[in-house]
Amino acid sequence: MRVPLSWLREYVDVDLPPEALADRLTLLGMEVQGIERRGADWQRIVVGELLSVEPHPGSDHLLVTTVRTGPSEPLLTILTGASNVAAGQRVPVAVPGAVLPGGRRIEVTRMVGRESQGMLCSGDELGLTTDADGILILPSEAPVGAAMADVYGDVVLDVDVKPNRGDALSLLGLAREVAAATGARVRWPEIVLSESGELAADRLTVEVADERLCPRFVARRVDGLAIGPSPLLVQARLTAAGMRPVSNVVDASNYVMLELGKPIHTFDAAAIEGGRIIVRLARPGERLETLDHVERELSPDTLLIADPRGPLGLAGVMGGAASEVSDGTTAIVIESAVFDPVSIRRTAHRYALRSEASLRFEKGQETRLARIGADRVAQLVAAWSGGRVAPGRIDTAPEEPAPTRLPFRPSRVVRLLGAPIETGEMRALLARVEIETTTARQGDEVPIAAGMPGIVLDAASAGEALVAVIPTHRRDLEIEADVAEEIARVRGYDRIPGRLPETPMPVYRPDPRRAVDAIRDTLAGRGLDEVVTHALIGPADHERLGIPTEDPATIRVTNPLSVDHSQLRRSLLPGLTRVLVENERQRREDLALFEVGHVHERAGGEPREHSMLGVLLAGDQAGAAWNQPPRPADLWDVRGLVDSLCARLGIEVRHAVRAPSIAPYEHPGRTAVLQIGGPEGRAVELGRAFEPHPRYLESIGARATHVAVALLSLEALQEALRPSHRYVPFPRVPAVERDLAIVIGERQSAGEVERVVREAAAPLLRGLRLFDLYDGAPLAPGERSLAFRLTLQAADRTMTDDEIDAAVGKVVDALAGRLGARIRS
Amino acid sequence: MDLETISARLSALQEAGLAAIAGATDPEGLETVQVAYLGRKGELKTLLGGIGALPAEDRPHVGAIGNRVREALEAALDARRLELDAAALDARLAREAVDVTLPGRPFRRGSLHPLIETNREIARVFGQFGFVVYEGPEVETDVRNFQALNIPPDHPARDLWDTLYTDMPGYLLRTHTSPGQIHVMQQAAPPIRALLPGRCFRYEAVDASHGFEFFQVEGLMVDEGTTMADLRGLLDAFAHAMFGGGRPTRFRPGYYPFTEPSVAFDVQCVICDGAGCPSCKRTGWMTILGAGMVHPVVLRNGGLDPERYQGFAFGMGTDRIAILRYGIDDIRMFIENDLRFLEQF
Structure with a gap:
């Protein structure tokens, strides 16, 4: 998740330099993988005021502007090909000597016979927004002469939010983590709506076919709006966070997704037949053209947002092209829902459409954010597009769950961590992540592992135990070990002392390698x-x-x-x-x-x-x-x-x-x-x-x-491999050597000869070596002579010549008898 | 012949013999001299053969002189023989002289692959602390690779492992060595201290720091009292053994579904010693492994009572450790097997 610090500061005070903040977040488990300084590559780019804009006499597409870049700076004449500029506007100006992102240098140039003393910049050229079509028009309060980097530069942290912490995939969620690290307080955005006109419920209904797949659906309606760009600040924030600004309405929903972690979809209200929204599974053969203009055949386990005519969008994954908010849209319906994470994940995988929204849905959503998100988007759309928020919400499940109680034993936490932490300190540490603690009661059950009975506290153990009251956004805290991690995390893992184990050693096991x-x-x-x-x-x-x-x-x-x-x-x-x-x-x-x-x-x-x-x-x-x-x-x-x-x-x-x-x-x-x-x-x-x-x-x-x-x-x-290796005593009596040249025919192999010799000479044979191989005259064609040296030795005595001759004779007989081999003398 | 004459002749014979001996230049010449003077028909014998003509009282006298002559000649012969032998040997050695600066006869050097050696070194270090090696299969079940490790189907954490699946339903190529934890817990009773090295697979495009095949070493320690402090102590000992004593380490929260609490373990960057460089993304730290206290669900799936037993597990990329140890900048070197690379190990 990309976190622009200027935006983060809306929700929490940050006094630390970016590197120090990054370190603190990393040590808290929110690993900062990069720090980007936006604007660091804007050299000599300043806020300028357009004093005049006139057509270039020699060109039908160039404009000649006069630009003021400060009270004591000489006026600059700058040519531009953009058509959206007018006198009185403030714009980013690259003065001669400026360097743009990517290393492009701006100098005094001549265009169609006129000198241009610099360049007016688009949002895209600065990387500030993604708009490349015209010059970036700055708000009228932008200070003339100020370096753009000082006004619009930002620091963006790239935070690796782990899959179990969907709640932290938002600026507010990360503001909570900053607060846990620094002790600062979190500021929620002020959500105030002024509602007017016809009741939303009179023109909008929501039916959910399967509440398991869509436990909550909140809808709102905004009328009388005008589609246009969102404010520069919003565009800059979205761009810095890695999202492309689109329009005031679409930006509002993306802004809220990044702010609260709540994915929200907006429909053109006119595209919803009869104002009836139906949340259901796809029917066989149904098709939908999604926002990316791909026509998709829907499989029957795809959860849809539909109207009586047919599918409007893939729930939680991507909207449909037909109900997309477009330039002509004047009224919208806001969908702020909670979907079954597994269903969304499967759909996103099936259609290979993994979006920022589906990533958040598949990690599970806090129920109350459905309400808060709908209100927040309505507020921002009204503010940015001039629309009127219709009174009331449509809400399929208005009741919001209370925080859960999670009993735990501080003694078990200490046993797991190996660090002596007082109970009072544990309570203070948990309070920093908005987890209150109360005393446990007899009969409370300490959850050890999902799908397994917990430990039921008796009167004595209840006195030693505590209950952590888990705020609804922390869906990841479920068992006692989770509380232990939370305590260790907020306290700082680095404060766990290292020691070498003193527990019993395992039994010996031979190394298989x-x-x-x-x-x-x-x-x-x-x-x-x-x-x-x-x-x-x-x-x-x-x-x-x-x-x-x-x-x-x-x-x-x-x-x-x-x-x-x-x-x-x-x-x-x-x-x-x-x-x-x-x-x-x-x-x-x-x-x-x-x-x-x-x-x-x-x-x-x-x-x-x-x-x-x-x-x-x-x-x-x-x-x-x-x-x-x-x-x-x-x-x-x-x-x-x-x-x-x-x-x-x-x-x-x-x-x-x-x-x-x-x-x-x-x-x-x-x-x-x-x-x-x-x-x-x-x-x-x-x-x-x-x-x-x-x-x-x-x-x-x-x-x-x-x-x-x-x-x-x-x-x-x-x-x-021999399981045990035993020494074999070797005879101290002399050994004798005898050479035998054994002639074999085509059909016999050396291996056979060797086997026969070994068998016939055992047990006196102590060594056998083939030292020569010969074929050719005077041997018959196909015959080979194998010259073996036999080393013979008795275990306990010096052999007599007769004994040796007898042993060799046995070999010769066996060779002749079994292989038809003869001895060459 | 009288005594005087014979004495003079003997004396002359000795002179002549000694001169002949001294004049012999090779063993054959010396042999000829010996035969000529001392042989059965040699001059000395011949001369002494005339002794019978002397008076009886002179004979012993002449005999004694004759023996002295013989002894003198024999001594001279022996001495000359030694001289000639020594000279002949010297001459031979002189002929045998070579250019000692010529290179020796080549022997192949031989080498052991750095990845496998790194695995062995890791096992050696943990072996000091009682860890023993187990092995698990490369083709694993989805159950052991994921579900038993507290990662159900369709769990978002599955995104942490891009998996290669096989055409055998329920089987995949293990994405990590962690399923070994289940194998070990099912075949050994606590106290457990186990290491599981092995090849792993992921659906990952190949670049300088990624490959679709790589090696990991898993560690598992379970008994009734193993704590996170033990984990820290052992990892510190390991880091110091591999990267030098005194190198600072860092313990920070991580996330794995099969550990709780989960840990990321960093060592001070071995390239820049903490100053900050591109290799450590300017943080001064390098993450060398992930670890944590074994999740109670995993203990239960291994057949152990999570209320009674606890312990830690860790998993490290052998490639990563080897890269840091040897200063290799591209893990593709490990599998390319270029001899210019292999010969350095």
Whole structure:
């Protein structure tokens, strides 16, 4: 809410400089987010008097004026193209050397052969009003020669009023807050009406179909008015507050909305059929052209202001074009109503018409403001447009609720705040926000939470308790904790002392991030860079993974910011490859990245998210240098990385097997499924290691040709972590090494060989390392020779040559028997 | 041959041998000298072979001289060998000399993402005060994200969170980590001291200080006596840990439907130290988190009796804390993953 201080001062005295006032309001919970000095950018712009106005001899649209800007100032000759000026008027004058808002400099110029010694300004050029059509005509009492900034400058505070404080979305509401902060008194505007003519009720009726949706409707009528501009002061205030001045009638209702926080609508009385206003829900098929000249089809839960012919306006949101106050209007009907906040909010959202009015209605309205607002608008319309206020109001619910009683326990307030505040001080603090306090009675109920029985006071506890009498504008104060906040707020939050807790500590809980952090530390220690990419990706990203846009397992966002971020990722791969592509644009092509993040899917009508680890290696992995050749990333880099990570975590990668099925983004010959030992010796799938398919890399626009990826389940990793880590004694007896060159055929894999060796050599095998791989002559085509070094060791003794030979023989036999492999000597 | 002659010959042999040893320039030459003088068919053996021609009483005498010659030659050989070895090693080392100013073999540096590290640092600080980490889902129910937090459907406070909705009815992308409060209260009994870091989502256009995905850390402390003064004390301790001891802090009213009273927590601007600058909108303060005493409705929805239990909750933007800690001026850096950025962490 924008608050012009000159306007605020109508309702409360403010002695503080703007910055100090802003601080006080902020500390009271009314956060001032900006201070604007209007007029600070008017340099050398003064009030001038037009002594003469004559046509320019050489131009049919220019006028030549003589301007006085002070008793001892030389007269200025100023040319203007505006036609609304006349001798005797006072106007803003930019004298030579002046600077207008936006930095425009005014100097002596020549126009059609005549010199112009400055410029006459419009309201829009100064930002004082929004009128750009003519020169701003100042009131006749404006002091000639005075700087415009001194007369019309203002300071505007931008206050962030929180959603629970609809009452403070007004100058009067904020005046109350200023009063609470400074101890000053609030001055209500004096609302005095002089009524004349026919009774309003004789020409106007209001029927409310559903009182739940419209608990109160107050109407008034003003006749014999003339539409015109509102006074300059009003226009300037509305402009400063961020509203566009329109006409004396419309400005009056906007002025009252900002003054009291009461949104009010005015209708052209002639447009209301039979003077009958009906508040009802829309009927199927009904249409309405709203003030913004959009024809709208109305949905049946839209609350309408209607007449017997049909809709006049959307209640609380926007009026209709047909009943709009226009230049020819001579009589108006003022609508000052209270509507159901939820209904208004839904309507405003449905038609995407969120207005200053609907924002206030949806926060709830103080009932009595319906009456006060109607009177106030009638008063201002009469004053500004010369109209006559018809006697009497139409009021569907004249009875106004009394303040509510809110019992509370000062001891509970102290327990909540942790600050020793005396009861007397609490009462004084509440009085500053117009909350009186009385003693509580036995049987009073302290409200703890909405929808829950309160604490009923017995004789003893009633003696300690108080009742806060909540003024009707404070609809936000409902429970005991609300009173505690009000006390703390007025007293100053900063006076709550800080201390460290002395309450009992919770029981120990292992940190669920510990394993993740160990993984992150390990990978960063291995030289990888951690990235964080979007969880929301586009259908095109999924399509490239082979997941159709409409895949039923994908969770979609129904109101995405853009289609590129409209689906929850099913995989970390698109994010990682995007990082690759973006960095390639910066000519960074050698990368080693990882990300820990969630992937999402829909399963059985429920959202499921899985914690994943993604690794992407691209380009040179060796770190090519003067003494070291580059080594382009391949499957073995990422396999080795995963092996070492698992080893670090105490997890053994059991198997890598050739993937039984290949995704479209995977290299069909370079994709491995990694398995680790799970609970009870089961093999658990850890994830996949692969080189991306060249077509996939091409589709994402990557230049890289050597990329290797691992996508691993963090859940599988975490499950496999050993709950306790125990030291295993190692044998002190010598170990022996034996090398075996094992020849296998096309159909066998290294993984199978390794598995057979491990099984056959257990329990003596302490190490197994593939140190050479050979194919070619003299081997037959398709044959490969795998050279393994076996480290053998008994737990308790030095093995004899016979024992060693027996163990190796067992391995050789198993290889021959199970794989048909032979030993190359 | 007589004693005198043989003595003279031995003496000459020694002279000649020593000279040959001294003249050897490499281990092979030295070996040749050794064989020539001391070998089985060497000169010394040959000379002493003639000892039988001497009178018996002279033989021991000649033998003794012969041994002295042998010892002298052997000592000279050993000394010369050491000399030659040392020289050979020196020569090798000289050949092995390199330009030590050449760069070392490169190792990848590796880095940890500043957002995740900031989360870890926050958890480390609160961990000192007994806070433990919990996790909640990114796809949440409307019930937990809003309704259980005292934000019914059509409540004006919903405007505080521009929400991204999913095509699964009742599910949305969590707009904050606060639904974690409900998760924790439902799975742990007081005393509770919990932290919930996580990714959040909002319908928010991207600029230097906003993104539609961001990270938050929620804190929750509930027991029978936790007060606003405890909240203040812990937040002060946190602010001092993150931004330096002694940095002034400010506690002021805020608004959240799920806390009452609600708090906004400011620290003195870390850019201008309170003098006022564009970063702090000239106020000298920067808001780093929102907090408050858990609303009784939220305690009840978490299954706790709000008359017996009370406590506080806070929520902070990890991005914001990281920006202030590292002096980053654009939060888009966090998700762009430009290596020139990542490599600084």
